Amino acid sequence: xxxxxxxxxxxxxxxxxxxxxxxxxxxxxxxxxxxxxxxxxxxxxxxxxxxxxxxxxxxxxxxxxxxxxxxxxxxxxxxxxxxxxxxxxxxxxxxxxxxxxxxxxxxxxxxxxxxxxxxxxxxxxxxxxxxxxxxxxxxxxxxxxxxxxxxxxxxxxxxxxxxxxxxxxxxxxxxxxxxxxxxxxxxxxxxxxxxxxxxxxxxxxxxxxxxxxxxxxxxxxxxxxxxxxxxxxxxxxxxxxxxxxxxxxxxxxxxxxxxxxxxxxxxxxxxxxxxxxxxxxxxxxxxxxxxxxxxxxxxxxxxxxxxxxxxxxxxxxxxxxxxxxxxxxxxxxxxxxxxxxxxxxxxxxxxxxxxxxxxxxxxxxxxxxxxxxxxxxxxxxxxxxxxxxxxxxxxxxxxxxxxxxxxxxxxxxxxxxxxxxxxxxxxxxxxxxxxxxxxxxxxxxxxxxxxxxxxxxxxxxxxxxxxxxxxxxxxxxxxxxxxxxxxxxxxxxxxxxxxxxxxxxxxxxxxxxxxxxxxx
Amino acid sequence: xxxxxxxxxxxxxxxxxxxxxxxxxxxxxxxxxxxxxxxxxxxxxxxxxxxxxxxxxxxxxxxxxxxxxxxxxxxxxxxxxxxxxxxxxxxxxxxxxxxxxxxxxxxxxxxxxxxxxxxxxxxxxxxxxxxxxxxxxxxxxx
Numbered sequence: 001x002x003x004x005x006x007x008x009x010x011x012x013x014x015x016x017x018x019x020x021x022x023x024x025x026x027x028x029x030x031x032x033x034x035x036x037x038x039x040x041x042x043x044x045x046x047x048x049x050x051x052x053x054x055x056x057x058x059x060x061x062x063x064x065x066x067x068x069x070x071x072x073x074x075x076x077x078x079x080x081x082x083x084x085x086x087x088x089x090x091x092x093x094x095x096x097x098x099x100x101x102x103x104x105x106x107x108x109x110x111x112x113x114x115x116x117x118x119x120x121x122x123x124x125x126x127x128x129x130x131x132x133x134x135x136x137x138x139x140x141x142x143x144x145x146x147x148x149x150x151x152x153x154x155x156x157x158x159x160x161x162x163x164x165x166x167x168x169x170x171x172x173x174x175x176x177x178x179x180x181x182x183x184x185x186x187x188x189x190x191x192x193x194x195x196x197x198x199x200x201x202x203x204x205x206x207x208x209x210x211x212x213x214x215x216x217x218x219x220x221x222x223x224x225x226x227x228x229x230x231x232x233x234x235x236x237x238x239x240x241x242x243x244x245x246x247x248x249x250x251x252x253x254x255x256x257x258x259x260x261x262x263x264x265x266x267x268x269x270x271x272x273x274x275x276x277x278x279x280x281x282x283x284x285x286x287x288x289x290x291x292x293x294x295x296x297x298x299x300x301x302x303x304x305x306x307x308x309x310x311x312x313x314x315x316x317x318x319x320x321x322x323x324x325x326x327x328x329x330x331x332x333x334x335x336x337x338x339x340x341x342x343x344x345x346x347x348x349x350x351x352x353x354x355x356x357x358x359x360x361x362x363x364x365x366x367x368x369x370x371x372x373x374x375x376x377x378x379x380x381x382x383x384x385x386x387x388x389x390x391x392x393x394x395x396x397x398x399x400x401x402x403x404x405x406x407x408x409x410x411x412x413x414x415x416x417x418x419x420x421x422x423x424x425x426x427x428x429x430x431x432x433x434x435x436x437x438x439x440x441x442x443x444x445x446x447x448x449x450x451x452x453x454x455x456x457x458x459x460x461x462x463x464x465x466x467x468x469x470x471x472x473x474x475x476x477x478x479x480x481x482x483x484x485x486x487x488x489x490x491x492x493x494x495x496x497x498x499x500x501x502x503x504x505x506x507x508x509x510x511x512x513x514x515x516x517x518x519x520x
Numbered sequence: 521x522x523x524x525x526x527x528x529x530x531x532x533x534x535x536x537x538x539x540x541x542x543x544x545x546x547x548x549x550x551x552x553x554x555x556x557x558x559x560x561x562x563x564x565x566x567x568x569x570x571x572x573x574x575x576x577x578x579x580x581x582x583x584x585x586x587x588x589x590x591x592x593x594x595x596x597x598x599x600x601x602x603x604x605x606x607x608x609x610x611x612x613x614x615x616x617x618x619x620x621x622x623x624x625x626x627x628x629x630x631x632x633x634x635x636x637x638x639x640x641x642x643x644x645x646x647x648x649x650x651x652x653x654x655x656x657x658x659x660x661x662x
Binding site for chain 1: 565566568569570574577578581585588589592593596597599600601603604605607610611616617618619621622625626628629632633635636637639640643647650653654
């Protein structure tokens with residue numbers, strides 16, 4: 001048995017034990033969907049970081065930096081700064097006013113059924129986009145790694161899918177959270193170790209490291225040998241539209257995080273708004289350190305491994321594992337790959353639970369059955385069945401797609417959808433008295449439709465014949481999402497929604513009437 | 521005015537057992553003796569929203585959050601804007617091959633951490649104000 005397989009199996013054993021342990025504690029909806037709201041701030045903070053540092057961060061960013069230098073680091077910056085939007089605007093009101101999902105906050109003031117139906121739709125869309133990216137990463141990783149063990153891409157994707165279904169169906173939020181915590185710790189340890197090894201390669205001389213980054217040579221598309229300064233911006237985002245694309249990417253990153261369903265649901269797992277705030281700070285500390293270290297992962301792969309070798313051995317997404325192999329041999333390669341695998345598994349589980357929670361709580365219970373469970377425990381049962389289907393569908397999509405695009409880029413598209421559809425309605429419902437149901441439905445619909453349409457019309461899908469010149473739709477679709485919400489609101493009047501603004505405002509700002517932790 | 525125990529929450533889990541046994545007095549119970557169900561119905565959101573101290577809380581939060589948000593958004597977008605439209609400035613080398621663009625990007629991390637720390641400090645003040653508003657609200661006769 002190869003060392004990578006042993007490490008994979010080791011991680012799987014640990015996570016299954018966590019799932020078994022959590023399954024015995026899952027009694028009732030609060031426990032299943034929100035871990036009984038009993039996590040401490042640091043536990044949730046690490047779990048937020050774990051949910052966030054996906055295959056896109058570890059494999060994707062390292063790959064973009066390794067191939068296009070500085071421009072890849074822009075992803076790192078945006079993904080940390082994004083947490084200020086979460087911290088300052090969204091986390092605490094959400095914890096105070098919601099129950100299990102993003103749509104809970106909207107449903108307070110607005111007519112619940114249309115708002116929840118749209119909220120569930122956009123949650124499922126964002127989660128699916130995100131999931132595709134993770135599965136592509138998993139595919140690339142596994143097809144490179146386990147080819148000796150006789151495991152093909154398809155078998156591996158099915159394996160990941162089945163594991164994720166097991167975590168979510170049996171373990172619920174508690175198991176998912178602990179899987180995140182284990183994974184985040186491993187990921188940080190691996191990243192730190194890898195960075196130290198990169199520095200050791202340059203005899204711990206930062207100057208020598210950056211010098212090498214200044215002269216990276218590789219073979220370009222025409223087969224010419226070129227040497228470039230990888231610290232210089234503009235290797236990915238070139239004129240005429242590069243600057244706009246970069247701004248558009250930035251908008252999606254910093255406004256998208258606060259609209260990501262699998263991040264938002266994490267704030268329901270802590271006892272109160274204060275703990276939610278503290279968990280964001282914990283997450284920012286961990287995530288920030290991680291993203292600064294992507295400097296070493298990405299530039300290290302560019303200088304030590306080299307673009308040409310990576311391109312011939314698994315592609316951009318394999319930069320970090322290949323760097324590990326170049327620095328410390330096959331065993332370390334297996335260790336880093338196992339971490340990447342754990343990362344994907346954990347994030348996919350987090351995505352699945354937020355998607356299935358939204359379907360069960362928003363759509364099944366509140367849209368179809370007017371907010372009432374017909375039988376005790378029905379909501380949890382529906383969520384489990386949904387998790388099964390979400391898993392099955394994502395396995396199918398991942399097998400159809402195969403490992404090609406850069407996963408950081410794919411995830412950026414999920415951020416664009418979240419920023420365009422979810423963020424406008426969350427912010428407006430919290431801060432604008434006049435906001436109403438028509439505005440929310442209209443905002444969610446325009447944000448969702450415009451971001452999806454622009455992605456289809458963009459160079460990433462239409463290549464040279466692209467109608468929309470930018471890869472990132474955010475710069476157009478985020479304002480459109482806001483505009484849709486404002487116009488929808490102004491065209492209608494809903495005195496009830498305005499009257500209940502006082503209630504939402506009091507709840508959001510004082511925590512009065514907020515969902516309590518179990519056992520308090 | 522009656523002394524309230526600190527951190528008394530108006531609304532424990534709906535439908536849970538009461539934490540205070542009924543005492544058999546006539547008339548209105550004091551706020552802290554209400555059961556969860558009685559209490560949820562009794563919260564007059566509009567009356568609380570109209571309290572001067574609640575408005576002061578909102579104003580205090582606004583005074584911090586609005587400028588902080590504007591600041592971090594402007595500081596953040598300065599990076600892609602400058603990288604896109606002032607490439608020569610951003611490519612200027614500071615030491616070795618380390619250029620302005622990289623240092624500016626790196627500074628974003630520290631600025632984000634700083635804003636977060638300042639917010640956490642301000643927020644503990646907001647927590648105290650919110651507690652005071654709730655206590656004051658509960659102490660008032662209905």
